Amino acid sequence: MPKQKTHKGTKKRFRLTGTGKAKHRQSGTSHLAARMSQKRKRNLRGTTVVDKTVLKQISEALNHNSY
Secondary structure: OOOOOOOHHHHHHEEEOOOOOEEEEOOOOOOOOOOOOHHHHHHOOOEEEOOOOOHHHHHHHOOOOOO
């Protein structure tokens, strides 16, 4: 039986923590940020944890590996 391949797009966007949660970068920060308030831009910094409803799909796409 063939092995499950890692989904490369998911690998670039998510990373699994030691407890199995998935971290990701906040969206909406790469361009067109001049119209945003400073508070909104400040709160979009850093990484956040993915909601548990999509965690299973992300973990399977990463083949349960963290990079």
